[in-house]
Amino acid sequence: MSNKIRVGIIFGGKSAEHEVSLQSAKNVIDAIDKNKYEVELIGIDKSGKWHIHRASEFLLNAENPKLIQLNRSNEGIALVPGEDQNQLLNTTQAKSLSQVDVVFPILHGPLGEDGTIQGLLKLANLPFVGASVLGSAISMDKDVAKRLLRDAGIPIADFVSVSKASAKRITFDQLKSKLGAPLFIKPANLGSSVGVSKVNNEEEFNQALKDAFKYDNKVLVEEFVKGREIECSVLGNEDPMASVAGEILPQQDFYSYEAKYIDENGALLQIPADISDEMTKRVQAMAIEVFQVLCCEGMARVDFFLKEDGQLIVNEINTIPGFTKISMYPKLWEVSGLSYPELIKRLIELARERFERDQELKSTYD
Template sequence: MKKRVGLIFGGKSAEHEVSLQSAKNVLEAIDKDKYEVLLIGIDKEGKWHMHDSSHFLLNAEDPKLIALNKTNEGVAFVPGETQNKLVKTDGKSALGELDVIFPILHGTLGEDGSIQGMLRVAEIPFVGSSVLGSAVSMDKDIAKRLLRVAGLKVADSYTFTRATRENISFEDIEKSLGLPLFIKPANQGSSVGVSKVESKEEFNAAVTEAFKYDHKILIEEAIRGREIECSILGNEYPKASIPGEIIAVNDFYSYEAKYIDEHGATLQIPAELNEKQVKEIQDVAIQAFQALNCEGMARVDVFLTEADEIIINEINTIPGFTKISMYPKLWEHSGISYSDLIDQLIQLAIERHERDSALESSFEAE
């Protein structure tokens, strides 16, 4: 009997369009003989829609114009129900039991623990990290603090909030971190709101840009090194893919290069590394995954300096699944096809749910 998989995508996020591309690819790759897929799209206003696979996207082949095809079939969760946890908002029908949810929601409200918390309350198995791993990995400031405690290297940076914005001094930061600098929102992915800065004029504009997307920003030193990425798969015993290298055409690996312009960067898989470097990068990636309490999947991005230092850039708990995304490509080159990867992720979700369900939820004093 086929398992029913709810694929949730879109979302009220600056990475909405990336999510649509990822969902399209996951739907195309999933084994239809093993899984029945229920498509649930979330529009930019936050409304949930039921979709038919034949027309759930508009301009599906154009990353610049891709959009969610809104429907009149709304969807709502009913926490506490044992069977019909998803219902149509017309109140006339339930969607039946789901075996697992595959959230392919990038960025805010999808990758930060929000949807994960709701699914935990609803007691539905879901792919990827749970609440804690998702939340701390999404927040670059908190992630850096935890990685440092774990003995892993990260770029030097300063963190500012709207309340401390008046304390930002270009001169002081330049003296401490040098130029160029990177300024980024603390809670965004896909290089949204990220700027490379080489002057005071660029600095002020970049601070304003970053604060458009979050209430907290990071001002970070530029690391001179190769950009290496490694995919992680697993729960308690994660494994690492072969590393790949991003060779950006422009100054850095921007949103456009990741998801729109197929020629915006070269993806070199496998990266040209010796055995020692491969092993060290894989070990660091797994350590970072575990330090941030990640589960299921993540893509760990690092810099490899000329001195062979491995400096962690960030950890993505819902990495891109588009046709030019590194996460599935690295696993393909490591011997796991796109379809098998989806299958393994679903199995990991179910295994974790069974493990969590075995915990006691009540206490009786003797």
């Protein structure tokens, strides 16, 4: 009998960030220590169906970010809450699968990073990597996250939250008078720069709202912050630590989806960032503060703007950051002294530590 730790890796998902998840999953699967871990691959297609996969054939066009696809298998899988053993079932063959010891969700965006899969895994009593339900949900919703950060006294860019109903009553000039111009428009519950637009006039504003509302029912309109784009990775549970800071040097108008995940020349990553030791400490301290204010655990990447006057502005947090070969989260830890395989190992350890901690909580009243 193998004494390897069985890791269920869930990827894909019914989200506009589906392809990013496939790239991230491929890198995690390639890097995980096969001598220590045995992986069970669970791919979720764009319709939401779960598939059992083999490592050798779970992707199509795996080396091309523009064409990468999930190779749908002929074997379905279901997760059964309420069972102490055999939570995973092969629905095609009507049989239970071997027990997994921990789940590593690599699902970016809605139905993966927003607390939904985390709630299902908690119901199934399975340890999982990353933030739990609350931290995932509030961090995913940029409107809610910004309100909490603002209440905690953490500097953020000024913004207005717009619903589909209020969008009919608001104009570019009204928001320009409040936030200035240009403006950034983005879905409240999405990442990877999907649906994000930089606008300078009424025509661009109206089109950007239409584009953003394709992905979400709530949209953020944010002020433009002129500053350097600084990022910091956080790792841990109750006592998190921060990596060195890195800087994004976009080669496009802003750090777009293509620059993040498709075009390797779309942005330059400077790690460590060319900032003072004092500023590095400020970035690290604020990254940890953001992580804790938003009830995060496991991992997150915190993104900042550094203005010319030295003011540090929090842009956003990502609780399941990218793990692609050009992603900042693992690169920052690598420069900080934690290799990709060691980072995966530590994330799995943190998931199991939290699970054991939570198992000590009483669920009955004496």
